[in-house]
Amino acid sequence: MNAHTSPSGWPVLVLNADFRPLSYYPLSLWSWQDAIKAVFLDRVNIVAHYDKAVHSPSFEMRLPSVVSLKTFVKPTTNPAFTRFNVFLRDRFSCQYCGDHDDLTFDHLIPRSRGGQTTWDNVVTACAACNLRKGNKTPSEAGMRPGQLPFQPSVTHLHRNGRLFPPNYLHESWMDYLYWDTELDP
Known part of the structure; x- marks a missing residue:
């Protein structure tokens, strides 16, 4: 587990301006340091916090756990062939x-x-x-693939990405990760 995804690293979930994650797999995460820098540059809104705070001699700030971009980033329509x-x-x-x-x-x-x-x-x-x-x-x-190859959509890759959640998911992220999935009747 790296510092971005371990609880001790205080990772920050990054949402687009429409409150959807920028990506699901890998999950769009920033370090707490990058998130605080973006707050001071007025590029993001803080949506949720951790209980942990950082201090300077004259300032205290709770660490953000979820931020949303102030400017909408248009998602790509065709995923890269990687x-x-x-x-x-x-x-x-x-x-x-x-x-x-x-x-x-x-x-x-x-x-x-x-x-x-x-x-x-x-x-x-x-x-x-x-x-x-x-x-x-x-x-x-004499070997048939279980699924024939095709060019996936970004939506298809996001759907598959949800099947492989990262090792660490903070409870404050849950409302923003799966809000666009179908609800059971």
């Missing part, structure tokens, strides 16, 4: 056997056969399945 986002799209599991360890990615149409490194040709695979499939197509190898 290894991490491929793993997140595929829920950090091998699309051939379901394993969660030693993950890499596999090209359905191998690169040596003209396959591209794109959303539509890459799936998460464990090293063993990737080695077993080798330079074959899934049908040649």
Whole structure:
């Protein structure tokens, strides 16, 4: 656990101006020092506090636990094509056997056969399945992925990100993390 996500680091949840987290996975967190700097620069509003305070000779301030940006940051509509986002799209599991360890990615149409490194040709695979499939197509190898590859939306990645909460969630954050999920009737 690093200082940003451990309780002793006093991490601060950062919300957009509409009170939604800037990102879910990784969760949009700042250090308490960065949050206080943003308060003094008038870039954020403090939404909730910790019970802990910081002091200077002439000033005392409770540490913020949740801040919201004063200016709305328009979320990206197309997520970046990164290894991490491929793993997140595929829920950090091998699309051939379901394993969660030693993950890499596999090209359905191998690169040596003209396959591209794109959303539509890459799936998460464990090293063993990737080695077993080798330079074959899934049908040649007799290995069908559990989910065919696709370009996810930011919403899809946020939804998957909620399945993997960080090690530490302060109670003051809960009202802002899951407010846009469907409620049970």
